[in-house]
Amino acid sequence: MRINVLQHTPNEGPGMIADWAQAHGHALYTYHPYQFGHLPTAAETDMLVILGGPMSPNDDLPWIKQERQLIAALLATDTPMFGACYGAQQIVKTLGYPITKAPVKEVGWAPVYRESTIIPGIPAQLMALHWHEEMFVIPVGATRLFSTPQVANQGFVLNHHVIGLQFHFEPKADNVREMVVNDYPYIAGSVLKQTAADILATPVPPENRQVIATLLDYITAGSES
Structure with a gap:
């Protein structure tokens, strides 16, 4: 399987997603459209990962709109897709829903709470890294996966092949350090x-590795090759 990763800032990489891909023998291709302007085609994408970044889906930039064209093509073919933070917002924006300011800004470690058992093996409460101040709505036909008391819509699954999370399960300890030392303001x-x-002193919960693997296994079930 060819997994195409859209990375949007140097300090937010695929982390444990890359580990999962390697463990399954998949080929990972990482694109940096904010810098180089290149995107994969839908035809060469078996799975798409859309990572976080400091930009907003509402920004009027050509490559952001081009990303949504790619997302739309992959949604039409039920291609597995995983979006984190900005990436999840891009999926929702592609589906025609607004991205708006959240009632609060969430940055740091905080619990998220499971809202559905549609994906087996997800604990009722998990500790996640938050790094956002915008939010999405849950698209029609999607199931809400996670929430926090401050921002109800923290994750969704759509058509068994698409997952979007407002927060981050994917960072490893090195990734967290990279995010903090570069984006601490x-x-x-x-x-x-x-x-x-405080953020640096909090260890990455070991269960996050299993959870990210469970989510990726779910959206790729029947698609791996």
């Missing part, structure tokens, strides 16, 4: 009231 104003030191 963004932490200011978060409702979670954590400092950069």
Whole structure:
């Protein structure tokens, strides 16, 4: 399987998603459209991963619109797709729904709560890394997967092949350090009231590796080759 990854900032890479791909023998191709302007075609994409970034789907940039054209083509063919933060918002925007400011800014470690048992093996509560201040609605036909008390729509699954999460399960410890040391000014104003030191001192929960694998296994079931 060829997994095409859309990365939108140097400090937010695929993390444990790359580990999962390697364990399954899949080929990972990482694109940086914000820098180079290149995107894969739908025909050469067996699975698409859309990572987070500092931009908004509402930004008027050609490559952001081109990403949505790719997403639309893959949605039409039920191609497996996983979006994190901005990536999830891009999927929802492609489906025709607005992306708006969240009632609060969430940056740091905080629990997320399971809202559906549609995907077996997901614990009722998990600790995730949050790095956002915009939010999506749950598309019609999708199932809400996760919530927090501050922002109800934290994750969804659509048609068994598409998952979008507002937060991050994918970072490993090195990834968290990279996010914090490069983007620490963004932490200011978060409702979670954590400092950069607080975030760095919190270990990545070991169960996050299994959860991200469970989510990716679910959307690719029957598609792997």
